[in-house]
Amino acid sequence: MSSVETTAERICYITRVQSFCACHRLHSKSLSDEENKRTFGKCNNPNGHGHNYTVEVTVKGKIDKNTGMVMNLTDLKQIIEETIMKPLDHKNLDLDVPYFANVVSTTENLAVYIWDCMAEHLPPNTLFEIKMHETDKNKVIYRGE
Ligand SMILES: Nc1nc2c(c(=O)[nH]1)N=C([C@H](O)[C@H](O)COP(=O)(O)OP(=O)(O)OP(=O)(O)O)CN2
Numbered sequence: 001m002s003s004v005e006t007t008a009e010r011i012c013y014i015t016r017v018q019s020f021c022a023c024h025r026l027h028s029k030s031l032s033d034e035e036n037k038r039t040f041g042k043c044n045n046p047n048g049h050g051h052n053y054t055v056e057v058t059v060k061g062k063i064d065k066n067t068g069m070v071m072n073l074t075d076l077k078q079i080i081e082e083t084i085m086k087p088l089d090h091k092n093l094d095l096d097v098p099y100f101a102n103v104v105s106t107t108e109n110l111a112v113y114i115w116d117c118m119a120e121h122l123p124p125n126t127l128f129e130i131k132m133h134e135t136d137k138n139k140v141i142y143r144g145e
């Protein structure tokens, strides 16, 4: 293969998909009980409710000329296990995850939380996107902006 045809240095996006389950309640401490009910409706029920979330973590980078990889997906799997699965899987987001003590556990905020945790464990500027599937119909994308 000539230097023109080589894949090395080309930018590629790699994604690892992971599912976890967690429960939560949508409730804002900066709103009154009435405002909470009006804003979040059934999702403000004090008993909470659960989701089978799926998260897609996408890393962007150059294909390494020696390894042929942007990064080893097995390493990405390990980082996801530590930073997403251990703190979030089978947890009550509002009670078990300190971040959500004063932050409403919407999927938007969950995507930002996961972004911040993943970014700490990846080389700078390589995390491209966190895509959350809260339900089959509700999706959230965060790209660090
Ligand atoms: N912007 C956001 N809106 C809502 C969020 C959110 O995270 N961000 N979350 C919820 C609830 O958590 C809720 O669980 C979603 O439930 P629901 O609307 O019932 O989900 P579906 O639309 O998939 O269910 P169907 O009834 O089958 O349509 C609400 N809003």
Ligand SMILES: [Zn+2]
Residues within 6 Å of the ligand: 024, 043, 049, 050, 051
């Ligand atoms: Zn919910």
